[in-house]
Amino acid sequence: MPTPSLTFRGEPMRMIYLDHAAAMPINPGVLEFAKRYLQSDFGNPSSLYSAGLEAKRIIEDARKKIAELINAENETCIVFTSGATESNNLAIKGTALRNIGKGKKVVASAIEHISVLNPMKELQKSGFELTIIPVDSTGIVDIEELDDSLTKDTTVTSIMYANNEIGTIEPIKEISEIVHEKGLYLHVDATAAAGRLPVDVQNDGIDLLTLSSNDMYGPQGAGALYIKPGVRLQSILPGGGQERGLRSGTENVFAIAGMGEAARIAKDEMAQESKRLRGIRDGLISEILKVEESYLTGHPTQRLPHHASFRFSRIEGESILLNMDMKYNVQVSTGSACTSRMLEPSHVLIAIGLKHEEAHGSMVLTLGRSNEVEEIPIITKAIKETVQRLRELTPL
Amino acid sequence: MAQIGYSKKVLEHFMNPRNVGTIENPDGYGKVGNPVCGDLMEMFISVKDDIITDIKFRTFGCGSAIATSSMVTELTKGMHIDEAMEITRDAVADELEGLPPRKMHCSNLAASALHEAIKDYKRKEED
Numbered sequence: 226m227p228t229p230s231l232t233f234r235g236e237p238m239r240m241i242y243l244d245h246a247a248a249m250p251i252n253p254g255v256l257e258f259a260k261r262y263l264q265s266d267f268g269n270p271s272s273l274y275s276a277g278l279e280a281k282r283i284i285e286d287a288r289k290k291i292a293e294l295i296n297a298e299n300e301t302c303i304v305f306t307s308g309a310t311e312s313n314n315l316a317i318k319g320t321a322l323r324n325i326g327k328g329k330k331v332v333a334s335a336i337e338h339i340s341v342l343n344p345m346k347e348l349q350k351s352g353f354e355l356t357i358i359p360v361d362s363t364g365i366v367d368i369e370e371l372d373d374s375l376t377k378d379t380t381v382t383s384i385m386y387a388n389n390e391i392g393t394i395e396p397i398k399e400i401s402e403i404v405h406e407k408g409l410y411l412h413v414d415a416t417a418a419a420g421r422l423p424v425d426v427q428n429d430g431i432d433l434l435t436l437s438s439n440d441m442y443g444p445q446g447a448g449a450l451y452i453k454p455g456v457r458l459q460s461i462l463p464g465g466g467q468e469r470g471l472r473s474g475t476e477n478v479f480a481i482a483g484m485g486e487a488a489r490i491a492k493d494e495m496a497q498e499s500k501r502l503r504g505i506r507d508g509l510i511s512e513i514l515k516v517e518e519s520y521l522t523g524h525p526t527q528r529l530p531h532h533a534s535f536r537f538s539r540i541e542g543e544s545i546l547l548n549m550d551m552k553y554n555v556q557v558s559t560g561s562a563c564t565s566r567m568l569e570p571s572h573v574l575i576a577i578g579l580k581h582e583e584a585h586g587s588m589v590l591t592l593g594r595s596n597e598v599e600e601i602p603i604i605t606k607a608i609k610e611t612v613q614r615l616r617e618l619t620p621l
Numbered sequence: 622m623a624q625i626g627y628s629k630k631v632l633e634h635f636m637n638p639r640n641v642g643t644i645e646n647p648d649g650y651g652k653v654g655n656p657v658c659g660d661l662m663e664m665f666i667s668v669k670d671d672i673i674t675d676i677k678f679r680t681f682g683c684g685s686a687i688a689t690s691s692m693v694t695e696l697t698k699g700m701h702i703d704e705a706m707e708i709t710r711d712a713v714a715d716e717l718e719g720l721p722p723r724k725m726h727c728s729n730l731a732a733s734a735l736h737e738a739i740k741d742y743k744r745k746e747e748d
Contacts, residue, residue, distance in 0.1 A: 541659055543683035551636055582656035618641055620663045620679035621656060
């Protein structure tokens, strides 16, 4: 399809990108910083000559910057991976398998990312006991249920910092106190939260923390796992023994260097940028909720600053996405079954108690650096007209 | 920019669907699907001398659900009901220059909705 030739105030209408939870453009400063590790400084960090030493140096530089972003005890707590999915797998399988002598129980909330739930289900198939903790209608984990579920043989408990589909921020400090009272480990997936909320592993009481490069405007293909000193886990990717033996394979030097720089910029700019995005987000929420039969999904206040998510009765999300894209050049996301590989609605929307037909009408907006307050009326108009058009078609 | 792997024709029908709406006192009415599954379609037909003289639809569902509904109405307006009963889901998909594989089943119910409407018309004729 050709790009829609729409105009706004006589100018060609540019794309408004509202799916930063799916992918983010690399920060130009990060690209500038890291590109030499693809070109001139392309050495293997394990080599001992100077090209290798520079690659090694920049990886350690990135480790330090990431440790600073999350206030880790020191940089040796950071292990680089290929992304959040691998970090989650390493945290869960690596800890469960290393500590199998202590027990075979794992616990996760019902709204965890699929890269947390699926490794846990795999463990379940090989004899582990998996407990899923429900959430309330705003997406907050049921603390009492969690407390009741944790026993001394629970080796990994995984609760996300904030949810990517409904924006809800979990009470991590309270959760970590419960987990630690029983002497257990807490893994936190901070993919959606890092760089947007002041994640502090020491203050929050986190034992294992998943980070993603691209979710902080870094290059795709890098992630990290924070491992608190003293927490024991085993490798799930044996080989040449890179990353303290926890993650073999030649390091993705470009992506790791970029991730480090992205973390540094995120730390510097987070407070200001989060405040700016929160303003745009609040404007969008108040305008979009004026649409008849529209509802906010997730928590009204305990919410990621760049995140607005909704559902609209009697219409379907993929149609919303398509219409917004083709007619208005606005890119949004949905938890509708029709866009998923499994043709099932989002497990997160089902976990907060939505019926299937309600979950089909979901729309998720995640803001980023390119978005501006001036876009609020354009986005709102596109959504209002899209909902109206699809409701004219619906038999419901 | 081929959204979700849709053909140009699917997108065109999605953006400009033909024959949207309802017919008052239709000669035949068919409804298939279920909002729980994400797709629900209804077809209204007017029939004269076994020819479909008018056809309208309403659809709740994804892009391909809307496009296939639109295509079915376009294909069968003016068609003899016996011929319209022969229209298959595959034929509808072919007319739309194909559908993504996972959309072939769930979102391609429009032919069935039309067949239900024709059966409804025949039942009424027999009464």
